[in-house]
Amino acid sequence: MVLPKTENEKLKTAVGTVKGPGETLHEYTFIAPDPERQLKHGEFVYYTAPVDGSQRQILGRITARAAVKLFPDTFMANPAVPPQTVAAMLGYESEATELFELTVTVLGYYNDLLQDFTNPRVPPQGGASIYIAENDTLTDLLSRGRRGQLGSAHIGDLLSRDPVAVPVALDVRGFTSTHLAIIASTGSGKSYLAGVLLEELLMPYNRASVLVIDPHGEYDTLQQVQNLESFRDSGYSPRVRIFRPQDLRVRISSLTLPDLRYLLTNLSEKMHYQLGRAFRYAQRTWGEDKYTLEQFYMAVREVGDSTQGEDESNDDDPTTGALIWRLSAALGGSGIFHDFENIELDELFQPGMCTLVQLNEVEQRQQQVIVAALLRRVYQARIDTEKGKLQREDRNHLPFPVFCLLEEAHNFAPANADAVSSDVLKTILSEGRKFGVGVGLISQRPGRLDGDVLSQCMTQCIMRITNPIDQNRIAESVESVGRDMLKELPALSKGQVIVSGASVNTPLMLRVRTRRTEHGGEDINAPAEWHQWFEHEQPAQAAANALPAEKELERDEDGVLWA
Amino acid sequence: MTDRIGIIVNSNSHIDYVCQLASPFEREQRPAPDAYAFGAFVAIDLPQQPAADLAEDPPCLIGVIYNTLLVNPNFTNLGPRLTSQTEQAVFSPDLIDETAMLVGILALGWQDDAGPQQGTPRLAAEVNASVRRLTDEEVRQFHRDPRDNLTLRYAAALLALNNPLVPALLLEIIDRLGSLFPHEKAILQVMRDNVAWKSIVQPAG
Numbered sequence: 001m002v003l004p005k006t007e008n009e010k011l012k013t014a015v016g017t018v019k020g021p022g023e024t025l026h027e028y029t030f031i032a033p034d035p036e037r038q039l040k041h042g043e044f045v046y047y048t049a050p051v052d053g054s055q056r057q058i059l060g061r062i063t064a065r066a067a068v069k070l071f072p073d074t075f076m077a078n079p080a081v082p083p084q085t086v087a088a089m090l091g092y093e094s095e096a097t098e099l100f101e102l103t104v105t106v107l108g109y110y111n112d113l114l115q116d117f118t119n120p121r122v123p124p125q126g127g128a129s130i131y132i133a134e135n136d137t138l139t140d141l142l143s144r145g146r147r148g149q150l151g152s153a154h155i156g157d158l159l160s161r162d163p164v165a166v167p168v169a170l171d172v173r174g175f176t177s178t179h180l181a182i183i184a185s186t187g188s189g190k191s192y193l194a195g196v197l198l199e200e201l202l203m204p205y206n207r208a209s210v211l212v213i214d215p216h217g218e219y220d221t222l223q224q225v226q227n228l229e230s231f232r233d234s235g236y237s238p239r240v241r242i243f244r245p246q247d248l249r250v251r252i253s254s255l256t257l258p259d260l261r262y263l264l265t266n267l268s269e270k271m272h273y274q275l276g277r278a279f280r281y282a283q284r285t286w287g288e289d290k291y292t293l294e295q296f297y298m299a300v301r302e303v304g305d306s307t308q309g310e311d312e313s314n315d316d317d318p319t320t321g322a323l324i325w326r327l328s329a330a331l332g333g334s335g336i337f338h339d340f341e342n343i344e345l346d347e348l349f350q351p352g353m354c355t356l357v358q359l360n361e362v363e364q365r366q367q368q369v370i371v372a373a374l375l376r377r378v379y380q381a382r383i384d385t386e387k388g389k390l391q392r393e394d395r396n397h398l399p400f401p402v403f404c405l406l407e408e409a410h411n412f413a414p415a416n417a418d419a420v421s422s423d424v425l426k427t428i429l430s431e432g433r434k435f436g437v438g439v440g441l442i443s444q445r446p447g448r449l450d451g452d453v454l455s456q457c458m459t460q461c462i463m464r465i466t467n468p469i470d471q472n473r474i475a476e477s478v479e480s481v482g483r484d485m486l487k488e489l490p491a492l493s494k495g496q497v498i499v500s501g502a503s504v505n506t507p508l509m510l511r512v513r514t515r516r517t518e519h520g521g522e523d524i525n526a527p528a529e530w531h532q533w534f535e536h537e538q539p540a541q542a543a544a545n546a547l548p549a550e551k552e553l554e555r556d557e558d559g560v561l562w563a
Numbered sequence: 564m565t566d567r568i569g570i571i572v573n574s575n576s577h578i579d580y581v582c583q584l585a586s587p588f589e590r591e592q593r594p595a596p597d598a599y600a601f602g603a604f605v606a607i608d609l610p611q612q613p614a615a616d617l618a619e620d621p622p623c624l625i626g627v628i629y630n631t632l633l634v635n636p637n638f639t640n641l642g643p644r645l646t647s648q649t650e651q652a653v654f655s656p657d658l659i660d661e662t663a664m665l666v667g668i669l670a671l672g673w674q675d676d677a678g679p680q681q682g683t684p685r686l687a688a689e690v691n692a693s694v695r696r697l698t699d700e701e702v703r704q705f706h707r708d709p710r711d712n713l714t715l716r717y718a719a720a721l722l723a724l725n726n727p728l729v730p731a732l733l734l735e736i737i738d739r740l741g742s743l744f745p746h747e748k749a750i751l752q753v754m755r756d757n758v759a760w761k762s763i764v765q766p767a768g
Binding site: 078 | 682712713714716717718719745747749750751752753754755757760
């Protein structure tokens with residue numbers, strides 16, 4: 001009797017035989033019967049070859065699988081008769097009924113010196129044995145970070161293996177300096193993954209300073225990290241600070257001319273001109289960042305077409321009047337744009353603290369201006385601090401790198417529209433690395449996200465995407481993910497992610513780990529809530545409405561019925 | 564009437580034999596027409612091994628009739644004759660004996676002490692080896708493997724012969740087996756449909 005093989009014995013048994021080189025230089029093909037269906041798409045396999053005098057494991061990833069021997073279709077004519085039975089009747093009783101040709105993309109052997117894979121640049125010998133890579137080997141080689149160590153973010157485990165068999169940790173240094181993109185369609189778990197990432201960033205071994213722009217207010221539950229023991233370590237305890245829309249303050253004088261122009265829609269040429277002049281007048285007269293809305297109105301009047309030369313009468317000038325009216329509509333009534341108050345950077349950023357800026361209920365243009373203003377300040381503060389222009393006692397002194405995560409990033413850097421936040425985002429994405437400002441973009445519509453912005457994110461987490469426009473945008477902008485992996489996009493399930501780029505050694509398909517805190521982005525269970533309405537709300541409503549109905553209808557002397 | 568059909572008179576290959584049926588003169592040995600019909604299973608006696616005991620089941624080849632040929636020396640001999648057909652039987656019976664009926668037999672397997680086996684036989688039959696029809700039970704035995712499953716191993720070898728009669732022969736055999744193995748009819752049907760599609764539908768398409 002043949003005993004079932006243990007997991008390790010299975011991995012030490014050859015699974016296939018090299019057939020020959022593949023279509024490209026870094027591909028080869030091998031033939032395998034694979035009766036146990038181990039050779040999944042994306043699985044890591046290796047052959048051994050001499051490199052610099054020693055036998056090395058040359059790792060590769062299965063990228064295609066084609067059948068070379070199958071039962072004839074006609075053997076499957078009757079679903080009640082298995083093709084094996086027909087074959088057995090004809091005298092073919094072997095269990096080896098299938099044979100596959102698998103294409104492998106070579107990653108190479110791991111070069112400790114370069115901390116990366118080196119391709120041997122020669123295909124394996126025909127007839128060489130192929131083995132499935134062992135879990136431990138993969139754990140060591142695939143992740144840039146080591147789980148639980150400084151600068152690592154354990155976000156999940158390898159999809160082609162058993163759960164938790166091969167944990168994968170991203171290199172936090174990679175994505176906080178060269179930026180991150182999380183792209184996924186609605187309901188595929190992008191906020192969940194972002195939650196996992198934030199948890200990892202707040203772990204004692206990372207203690208990051210993170211700002212989350214949360215337009216839906218769904219990251220509230222992250223507050224639980226403050227109470228969980230696993231996030232604490234000898235005196236360290238992470239903080240989560242929430243800025244709700246009513247707590248947000250942006251000082252009017254911190255807005256730039258483009259910000260103002262963006263907020264004030266439908267400006268005529270003349271108004272544009274006058275706004276520019278007023279802006280410069282205000283800065284010149286009262287100093288940058290030191291004027292109120294009233295003062296700005298005054299500046300508008302000052303620079304307006306003055307016939308009488310008196311402030312009050314200037315409102316008669318239609319341009320001045322219209323401009324002031326627009327300014328007052330956009331900024332005057334807003335609770336966010338304020339004459340004096342501004343959220344200070346040290347309130348937003350602190351190592352070991354995650355700040356959630358909730359922008360729900362804020363109009364989209366205002367959201368873009370808020371984000372633009374915030375990012376601009378952070379970036380400028382980092383530049384000034386790094387260059388030594390700001391000292392510890394200065395207001396915007398920011399002596400540590402920061403990471404900003406933007407939900408619904410396509411609203412802040414749209415592809416075919418002009419948003420005031422696009423420019424500052426592009427600047428940070430291209431230059432932020434030098435000054436320690438990292439950006440993470442989360443989007444469900446990469447097709448609507450600016451291509452330049454997406455291609456600047458060097459670590460990509462891509463989840464299920466079915467829309468072909470979105471898929472094309474990813475293919476155009478994300479060069480590190482191979483075509484073979486992009487084919488997987490529509491087939492990914494909830495919570496499965498393809499991670500590629502600077503934070504991993506090779507593109508990987510992962511299963512996102514379970515969150516330690518609760519997930520806040522759950523969908524509303526509409527049928528359950530409707531049901532509940534009939535059970536609780538309707539009787540209550542009926543009771544509330546019963547009284548007026550029982551009342552006699554009162555009509556006045558004209559016969560008019562009054563409510 | 565006996566189960567005996569005739570004797571081997573010739574062969575075209577290791578598995579392709581020609582059997583001559585008993586002549587009209589051996590009327591009592593003449594088999595029923597059904598016994599040498601297309602697709603009928605037959606046994607061809609094999610020479611006895613010298614050392615072998617006189618077993619109750621002597622070794623034999625098992626084959627199937629796939630072809631029939633009539634031999635008539637008078638054919639095309641259309642000149643005038645002094646004697647009529649009926650007189651000929653009296654005056655020169657040997658001439659009538661020259662007409663013969665031949666059937667082609669494909670050896671599909673053999674039977675020895677180990678029982679019936681399908682496949683290309685190791686041993687060959689000799690000239691004058693006796694040929695007899697198989698009973699239904701023997702046909703059933705021949706199509707059972709040691710694990711008691713229905714087996715049709717010779718089908719691939721038959722199809723490889725590239726003989727135009729083979730598809731029809733296989734369909735005939737499968738139909739016959741369908742009645743002998745009612746429980747395996749579904750499996751046979753898959754095979755029948757396969758052969759029928761390739762031989763009937765595809766050539767016409």
